[in-house]
Amino acid sequence: MWESVFQAIDDQYENMVRTRRYLHKHPEVSFHETETASFIADTYERLGIPYQKGVGGNGIVATLAGGKPGKKVALRADFDALPIQEENEVDYKSTNDGAMHACGHDGHTAALLGLAEALLPFQDQLPGTVIFVHQHAEELVPGGAKAMINTGALDDVDAVFGTHLWASTPLGVIQTSKGPFMAGADSFTIKIQGKGGHGAQPHLTKDALVIASQLVSSLQQVVSRKVDPLKTAVLTVGTFESGQTFNIIADTATLTGTxxxxxxEVQELIIEEMEKTIKGACLGAGADYTFDYEKGYPPVDNHAAQAELILKDATKADSSLRTEEVDPSMAGEDFAYYLQKKPGAFYFTGAQIPGHAYPHHHPKFDFDERALPHAAKTLVQAYRSFQEQHD
Incomplete structure (x- = not known):
């Protein structure tokens, strides 16, 4: 049966591409994905696969019960876009100003929908149950995963798997790790209140721009001088806003970062040391400050046994694939919440376009659509391997 399933997935390729391009042309940002959710629900309605919509917000959960006994395995795809103006000149360019699928979630959705359609003719032969989890709002904290979990959608699931089309990994390469795979992702905002004045009279001011400039440099020492070098951490200041014109000393400054x-323990140490650094810089200059730190998604920590299934068995789905066990990525993902709830693993599906060197979240991001069946095949192979492991 399985060779026929994999062939059916290959036969879905053109359909997956059409779905992906439709979704790419009609992106919706996190927590506003109503039309996308309707599109997904309509697909399951057409297929006659039972589904529930409005799960934890805009989430959708569809269920394909096999005809043979077995475990319940959830396969997850996210479907939100980013608030980015697309710069690609392609037939499927976004038609929604200020919104773009710049991370591949359109492809995740197309692959999972294509997989559902490919599996349907084999339903009576399938062991256990496949749960198709279509998640909204991955890109924006607090995300959609936690809300979907809180509805009980995964309560009776035995394992959960997910993949991310990865534009910096070559086509045909599947990557994961048996343990920490993606980092916890937090954000912060620092607001400095100084005393503005004339650019010719700096002695009468408390220059917020200068204080903030010092902080940008000083904060780099939190990781380099306070964190154990054998531990991994990143502190990045991403934005700096201050000043109005060339001859006015800034009254305020705002820094944001991740x-x-x-x-x-490293996370708590960094928060504590940031507070000390900010307080020292501002009080020494006679300025006030606020420091808002938001803990985001926890780390994606794969369960070793399930990650091993990906590494060992992904090539059974397609002999052209190869697997790599890789070091963790510092990118974040709310798939972490599923792994806190159930055994499972998350992995990257290579989707690099040769010569197209634009990363995720870039206005010219794109991926090789030939990776769509790779994603679908490896997801169903993970489901298959888990069933066989517990047979």
Whole structure:
């Protein structure tokens, strides 16, 4: 049967591409994906696969019960877009100003819908149950995963798997790790209140821009001088806003950024040391400040046994694939919440376009659509391997 399933997935390729391009042309940002959710629900309605919509918000969960006994395995795809103006000149360019599928979620959705359609003719032969989890709002904290989990959607699931089309990994390469795979992703905002004045009279001011400039440099020492070098952490200042014109000393300054960690103790250390650094810089200059730190998604920590299934068995789905066990990525993902709830693993499906060197979240991001059946095949192979492991 399985060779026929994999062939059926290959036969879905053109359909997956059409679905992906339709979704790409009609992106919706996190927590506003109503039309996308309707499109997904309409697909399951057409296929006659039972589904529930409005799960934890805009989420959709569809269920394909096999004709043979077995485990319940959830396969997850996210479907939100980003608030980015697309710069690609392609037939499927976004038609929604200020919104773009710049991370591949359109492809995740197309692959999972194509997989559902490919599996349907084999329903009576399938062991256990496949749960298709279509998740909204991955890109924006608090995300959609936690809300979907809180509805009980995964309560009776035995394992959960997910993949991310990865534009920096060559086509045909499947990557994961047996343990920490993606970092916890936090954000922060620092607002400095100084005392503005004339650019010719700096002695009468408390220059918020200068204080903030010092902080950008000083904060880099939090990781380099406070965190154990054998531990992994990133602290990035991403935006700096201050000043109005060339001859006015800034009254205020705002810095925003992100912190990435794998260890909760390292996370708490960084928060504490940031507070000390900010307080010292501002009080020494006679300025006031606010420091808002938002803990985001926890680290994606794969369960070793399930990650091993990906590494060992993905090539059974397609002999052209190869697997790699890789070091963790500092990118974040709310798939982490599923892995806190159930055994499972997350992995990257290579989707690099040769010569197209634009990363995820870039206005010219795109991926090789030939990766769509790779994603679908490896997801169903993970389901198959888990069933066989517990047979």
């Amino acid at each position: 912190v990435r960690t794998f260890d909760p």
